[in-house]
Amino acid sequence: MLMKQNQEKISIDTIISRIGKNTAAECAGLPAPCKAYLIGRIFREKPVPITVVLPSARDAERFIEDFSFFFGDTDQNLLYFAPYNLSPFKFVAYHNSTTAERLRTLYRQTVDRLPHIMVTTIDALQRRLIPKSALTDFAELIMVGEELDRDQLPAKLIAGGYTQTAVVEEPGDFCVRGGIIDIFSPTYPEPVRIEMFGDLVESLRFFSSTNQRTRHAVEEVVILPAKEAILKPDKINDIIAGIRKQANRLNIPAGRTRELIDNIKTKGHFPGIEGLLPLVYPRLDTLFEYIPPDTLFVLAEPAELRTAAEEALTQAAESFAAANADNRICVAPRELYLEWADIRERLAGRRRLDLRLLPL
Numbered sequence: 001m002l003m004k005q006n007q008e009k010i011s012i013d014t015i016i017s018r019i020g021k022n023t024a025a026e027c028a029g030l031p032a033p034c035k036a037y038l039i040g041r042i043f044r045e046k047p048v049p050i051t052v053v054l055p056s057a058r059d060a061e062r063f064i065e066d067f068s069f070f071f072g073d074t075d076q077n078l079l080y081f082a083p084y085n086l087s088p089f090k091f092v093a094y095h096n097s098t099t100a101e102r103l104r105t106l107y108r109q110t111v112d113r114l115p116h117i118m119v120t121t122i123d124a125l126q127r128r129l130i131p132k133s134a135l136t137d138f139a140e141l142i143m144v145g146e147e148l149d150r151d152q153l154p155a156k157l158i159a160g161g162y163t164q165t166a167v168v169e170e171p172g173d174f175c176v177r178g179g180i181i182d183i184f185s186p187t188y189p190e191p192v193r194i195e196m197f198g199d200l201v202e203s204l205r206f207f208s209s210t211n212q213r214t215r216h217a218v219e220e221v222v223i224l225p226a227k228e229a230i231l232k233p234d235k236i237n238d239i240i241a242g243i244r245k246q247a248n249r250l251n252i253p254a255g256r257t258r259e260l261i262d263n264i265k266t267k268g269h270f271p272g273i274e275g276l277l278p279l280v281y282p283r284l285d286t287l288f289e290y291i292p293p294d295t296l297f298v299l300a301e302p303a304e305l306r307t308a309a310e311e312a313l314t315q316a317a318e319s320f321a322a323a324n325a326d327n328r329i330c331v332a333p334r335e336l337y338l339e340w341a342d343i344r345e346r347l348a349g350r351r352r353l354d355l356r357l358l359p360l
Contacts, residue, residue, distance in 0.1 A: 013045075023351060023352075024351075024352040024353075024354065025352070025353050025354070026353070026354045026355075026356065027353060027354070027355050027356070028355075028356045028357065029356075029357065030355055030357070031357075032059075032062060032063070032066060033066045033069075033070075035063065035066075035300060035355050036063050036064075036066035036067040036069075036070060037066070037067075037070045038355075039052060039067070039117060039298060040067055040070055040071045040117075042296070042353075043077070043115075043117055047115050048115050048294055048295070048296055048351075049115040049116060049117075049118075049291070049292045049294060049295040049296065050115070050116075050117045050118070050295065050296045050297075050298060051117075051118045051120065051287075051291055051295050051296070051297050051298065052117065052118070052119045052120070052298040052300065053120055053121070053122055053125055053297065053298065053299050053300065053305060054119070054120070054121055054122070054300045054301075054305075055121065055122055055300070055301060055304040055305055055307075055308045056121060056123075056308065057082065057083055057085060057121055057123075059121070059300065060080065060082075060119050060120065060121050063119055063300075064078065064080060064119055067117075067119075077116050077117055078116065078117050078118075078119065079105045079108060079109075079116055079117070079118040079119070080101065080105065080118075080119050080120070081101075081102060081105045081106070081118055081119070081120040081124050081287065082098050082101055082102060082120075082121075082124065083120075083121045083123040083124040083127070084098060084099075084102075084124075084127070084274070085098075085123075086272075087275075087315075087316070087319045088127075088272070088274060088275030088316075088330070088336055089275060089316070089319040089320055089322070089323040089328070089330045090272065090275075090319070090323070091270070091271055091272030091275060091328065092271060092272050093271035093272065094227075094271075094272070094274055096170050096171045096172045096226070097170070097171060099171070099172070099186065099226070099227060099228070100171035100172070100186035100226070101186070102124075102228075103130075103135070103186040103224050103225065103226075103228070104186045104187055104224070105118065106129065106130070106132075106135060106290055107135060107136075107139065107186075107187065107222075107224055109290040109291060109292075110132060110135070110136055110290060115292075118291075120287065121308075122305045122308045122309050122312070122343075123308065123309075123312055124287065125286075125287050125338070125343065126309055126312060126313075126337045126338045126343070127286075127336060127337060127338075128277065128278070128284035128285070128286055128335070128336055128337065128338070129228065129277075129284060129285050129286060129287065129289075129290070130225075130228040130229070130230070130277065130281070130284070130285070131281050131283060131284060131285045132285050132289050132290055134230055134281060135224070135225070138156075138160055138224065138225045138230055139222050139223070139224055140153075140156070140222065140223040141220060141221075141222055142194065142201060142204065142220065142221050142222075142223060143201065143204075143219065143220040144201050144202070144203060144204055144218075144219050144220065145200065145201065146200070146201055147199045147200055147201070148194070148196065148199060148200075148201050149199070150176075150181070150196060150199060153181065154174070154176060154181075155233070157174050157183065157223075157226075158268050159230055159231050159232055159233060159268060160224075160225030160226055160227065160230050161225055161226035161227025161228075161229060161230070161231075161268075161269050162174045162183075162225075162226045163226075164176070167212070168182040168183070168184045168191045168209060169184075169209050170184060170209065171184050171185070171186050171226065172184060172186075172226035172227070173191070179195060179196040179197065180193060180194065180195055180196070181193075181194040181196065182194075182207075183223055184209065185221070185222070185223045185224050185226075186224045186225075186226060187221070187222050187223065187224045188206065188221070190206045190207065190208065190209060190215060191206070191207060191209055192204055192205065192206050192207075192218075192221050193205045193206075193207050193214070203217060204217060204218050204219065204220065204221055205217045205218070206218065227269060227273065227274065228274050228277060229269065229273045229274055229276070229277060229280045230280070231264065231268055231269065231280065235280075236264065236265070239264065239279060239280055240261050240264065240265075242279040243257065243260060243261060243264075243276070243279055243329060244257060244261075246279060246329055246331065247329050250324055250329065250330075252327050252328075252329050253327055256327050256328070256329065257329065260329060275330060275331070275336070276329070276330070276331060277336070278331045278335040278336065279331065284335075286338060286346075288346045293350075294351070295350070295351065296351045296352070296353060297347055297350060297351065297352045297353070298352075298353045298354075298355060299347075299352065299353070299354045299355065300355045301355065301356060301357065302354050302356065303356075305340075306340050309339070309340040309343065310340055312337065313333055313337055313339060316333035316336070316337055317333055320332060320333055
């Protein structure tokens with residue numbers, strides 16, 4: 001037993017020693033559970049930010065299960081940046097919980113000082129994202145004892161994709177009742193209740209969205225947008241102009257364009273607006289802009305990642321053509337996705353570990 005433990009330590013130490021700065025290493029022959037164990041051991045021995053990229057959401061979820069089996073409660077160290085699993089060309093409402101988890105993970109990438117492990121999929125890595133500056137600029141710090149503009153906050157929440165409801169039940173809901181403002185921000189697993197005394201924040205309390213009962217009080221909270229598309233009032237005219245320009249380029253009937261613009265003017269958002277992010281922001285970021293420069297990228301089965309990335313772009317091109325035929329306003333796949341060559345170029349010169357099964 002002692003010999004086996006020593007052999008294991010030597011093997012893992014050898015792998016860790018080969019993960020140098022701005023270099024690539026390869027490890028072959030590990031089944032799925034062992035990959036999670038190896039990454040956990042690397043993180044314990046050499047705590048640097050780690051991003052694990054897997055071919056599919058099923059693979060990512062299995063990795064997280066395996067990791068939790070070996071290392072127990074890992075909420076503080078393990079993040080999941082989930083794919084949307086919806087085509088950006090169909091204008092279907094994205095699931096609020098998925099959007100919340102993605103925004104929460106992106107924000108933690110910008111503010112966390114301690115390293116962590118982020119698990120994601122090649123599809124999520126491919127998709128272009130809300131600019132990092134737009135996310136951090138929106139973030140609203142609310143503190144007990146500080147003043148809060150009660151008139152300005154609801155307008156800001158609506159611009160950030162929130163929906164005003166009678167009762168707050170899911171991420172992206174908010175409610176105003178006299179001196180009480182309830183907000184379910186993606187930042188937290190539960191909504192927060194802001195109790196005001198005039199323009200002063202008197203208390204902040206998390207509560208259950210199921211039974212509305214108070215959980216515990218806090219001194220400060222951070223409110224994030226509910227969607228990646230933030231439609232600031234002073235940018236609406238520019239966004240509408242971009243939509244009209246794109247509609248003319250695609251020969252979209254005027255009625256379809258008018259309907260979309262009316263939704264923006266009256267409701268602020270519409271289902272699937274994430275598919276038009278290039279028309280909302282002058283420039284988009286990718287996950288690479290959020291990830292710290294000293295991150296160790298772990299590519300699980302690079303050949304499968306490449307196949308999945310290429311298939312995603314093929315499917316996107318087909319969906320784009322179908323959307324055009326159906327007179328739906330959309331943007332070209334290249335404006336929404338990175339190609340595999342782009343990903344490889346961005347990985348060049350960065351610390352990387354490739355995990356492969358042994359070839360048969």
